[in-house]
Amino acid sequence: MKKQIDPSRRSGQSNKLEIAIGSQIRSFRKKMDLTIAELAHLANLSIGMLSKIENGNASPSLSTLQSLSDALNIPVTAFFRKYEERRDASFVRAGQGLVIERRGTRAGHAYQLLGHSVGKSISVEPYLITLTVESEVFPLFQHTGMEFLYMLEGKLLYLHGNKSYMLEPGDSLFFDADTTHGPEELVELPIRFLSVIVSPRFSE
Template structure:
């Protein structure tokens, strides 16, 4: 016996007059009780310097013009010698007003003027450009070529591969790729200055921080005060690998 076919009917839509009129918390009107979709500009994070979204609250790095960089170097050298701008002007045979404009980056100086200032300050002319053509902190390590580091826990089968190092920042940053081998033993007695971020790549461990243990699987992140006792206490699935980024102030 064949069952009769059912006729599907489209739900009746409420007339426009019945549409609910509400207001979202941000003041935008709602339609039929539902908030309207956000525009692309609303959905994206705040744009950075190049117009691309950025999730960081770090202040934007100052970008100096060559005139500002040269002026800052001249002022720094002058203060190191403990001389006034008038004294520098007299020695370099430049007007005090010109010295003020140069130090404030308001004018572009000729090569002859810069030569005279470098001579008066008793520094190489190249040093006046140091603030503009300075080296930026960057460290590049090819896959598998990180330096192997001996640290506490290494003897327990924990392999530390240093992935980079800071060059001139006011803090020390140590990024490690840590591998817990099949022969690894639990070790949760780490304590050191600064903060640490753990990002799990493979395997599974119970990671202790203080009086709590967090089961970490691939994709999990743990960020903590490293002065408390911490480390992998439960080796649930090995081999296990994770990124460890340690940040602490320079002494």
């Protein structure tokens, strides 16, 4: 019989965030005395996928984490606590940000979460956004707080309210996020930019 290796002991430790999230999910599931099958059913996930997430072998999307938080009746931020409690700083190597799904996610459009504040009165979410495929229609975003964009590569026409801004490498844009905003035109591909969202964290 093949001996199962504890994911936390894998060489390289390249998926520490996934392991920490999976460990928290397993811990909360056991506290509620739920089997993997029962939690998978409540969260509308396959048993195999939930098992991979708990073992740190899969990166759950934001929508998946939301489904699990609803099923366990806990805030999404609770899944990150074990990871954040270990350090005062969050170090993410190139290409290893947590890939998440947002309204703009599609083929050629990648959103990577580079960190996440936990236990603070202010929520800070830094993203690296990469756009490599042309699109004619984009969803508009609207949420609480402020957002800061910094262009790294390419050329992008960005809409905020009723004004458009042409962003090139080195340009930045800082704005109220409660006004509709989002990409209006991909002028020069590939496009990469940083997006930092800062908002008050309401009591959970």
